[in-house]
Amino acid sequence: MADRYLHFTGTAPGRFLTRRLGLPRPAPLRRFGPAATDLGGPVILRTAGRSALDGPLPLDEPLTPDGTDGTAGTQAEAPRPAAVVLDATGVAGVADLAGVHSALHPLMRSLAPGGRIVVVGARPSADDHHQAAAQQALEGFTRSLAKETGGGRTANLVRLTSPDPAAAASTLRFLLSPKSAYVSGQVLELTGTAPAAAADPARPLAGRTALVTGAARGIGAAVAEVLARDGARVICLDVPGAGADLERTADALDGTALPLDITTGDAADRIVAALPGGELDVLVHNAGITRDRRLANMSADRWSQVLDVNLAAVLDTTDALLKRGAVRRGGSVVATASIAGIAGNTGQTNYAASKAGVIGLVRSLAPRAAAAHGVTVNAVAPGFIETRMTAAVPLFIREAGRRMNSLAQGGLPVDVAEATAYLADPASGAVNGQVLRVCGQSLLGA
Numbered sequence: 001m002a003d004r005y006l007h008f009t010g011t012a013p014g015r016f017l018t019r020r021l022g023l024p025r026p027a028p029l030r031r032f033g034p035a036a037t038d039l040g041g042p043v044i045l046r047t048a049g050r051s052a053l054d055g056p057l058p059l060d061e062p063l064t065p066d067g068t069d070g071t072a073g074t075q076a077e078a079p080r081p082a083a084v085v086l087d088a089t090g091v092a093g094v095a096d097l098a099g100v101h102s103a104l105h106p107l108m109r110s111l112a113p114g115g116r117i118v119v120v121g122a123r124p125s126a127d128d129h130h131q132a133a134a135q136q137a138l139e140g141f142t143r144s145l146a147k148e149t150g151g152g153r154t155a156n157l158v159r160l161t162s163p164d165p166a167a168a169a170s171t172l173r174f175l176l177s178p179k180s181a182y183v184s185g186q187v188l189e190l191t192g193t194a195p196a197a198a199a200d201p202a203r204p205l206a207g208r209t210a211l212v213t214g215a216a217r218g219i220g221a222a223v224a225e226v227l228a229r230d231g232a233r234v235i236c237l238d239v240p241g242a243g244a245d246l247e248r249t250a251d252a253l254d255g256t257a258l259p260l261d262i263t264t265g266d267a268a269d270r271i272v273a274a275l276p277g278g279e280l281d282v283l284v285h286n287a288g289i290t291r292d293r294r295l296a297n298m299s300a301d302r303w304s305q306v307l308d309v310n311l312a313a314v315l316d317t318t319d320a321l322l323k324r325g326a327v328r329r330g331g332s333v334v335a336t337a338s339i340a341g342i343a344g345n346t347g348q349t350n351y352a353a354s355k356a357g358v359i360g361l362v363r364s365l366a367p368r369a370a371a372a373h374g375v376t377v378n379a380v381a382p383g384f385i386e387t388r389m390t391a392a393v394p395l396f397i398r399e400a401g402r403r404m405n406s407l408a409q410g411g412l413p414v415d416v417a418e419a420t421a422y423l424a425d426p427a428s429g430a431v432n433g434q435v436l437r438v439c440g441q442s443l444l445g446a
Contacts, residue, residue, distance in 0.1 A: 383439025
């Protein structure tokens, strides 16, 4: 369903009324596509104090003329910056935080609409409480900045655990692109794992096999489409009852349709049988259901159905495929959580429990899967996404879901798909055990 309010606020009467009444003023987001492959402007790189990195940050985007602070040239000559990257890895005390203010304060009014702010920090120290306090301060700073920038702009924090900046390459590429349009106010902590080099950065999944559950429609279909765009051979799995939609999705992508109930006892056997050579590189757990009721009115069947599909099947299938070595080294598991699993939601005790369980799975399994199998495990946690399911939500609840985030609008299935593809990229090997919220910085659980 179209967001008519978003369209209205782009008209002259809409701009006048929203300004006078103090209503949310969402800005159209620049998403990735043939006409929007980058942010469309220069990137400014600044440093708060002295960098703690061994080398320069790996930035693919064009820097401003002097390559550091954007002061070269006259204001009339220079285009508005599309992004600002702040190296705050050397911030080690309260006094150093003044450098954060002095680096970004002069740029805030010049950042282009839809622009990006990425703060690069270090992991808070377990031994130096002054450094830990200063680095943790960057999180509150970034989340607050994301809420006040407006104009479709985003702000995110990337924490490095190693002085080698190479691990940040894929994360910076994602956050400094239209692919991250609906990701804001987030914190990603990277390991020191050396990133894999992609033969073709435009098709990082070329030659790889991906399995997407719940792929017949909605978010799952969008994930399958983006993975195929990035070069993957996609196997689309969904329940037999969605067979017609599943076939259409798979055929459009030159993929393979696998009608299968993921909760059946032989699901892993049938998945392996459908894989070329019995192996895959990307496992995306997107299948999920809702059976909403307040707990006082919820039957045991409604409870167990949701937990079985959304959590037990994810655990059982992942365990079985990893145990058999069906996920190749250098591969990835990406599960779909939800902000409901972070903040809770009325009438969704079963759903929120299942999605919180997915987050627990990711955080526990990630280091062990990396050590034993060479596989990363991460999750995306969507907020309000415009799908057929949310289109059926009552009007006022739907509008609240759309507006109660820093971007004041709902996301699209492709926003979740782009985040999933970033986590599946072999160059994202340093991203492990992370839960990436794709919610426009929802004000619930923020």
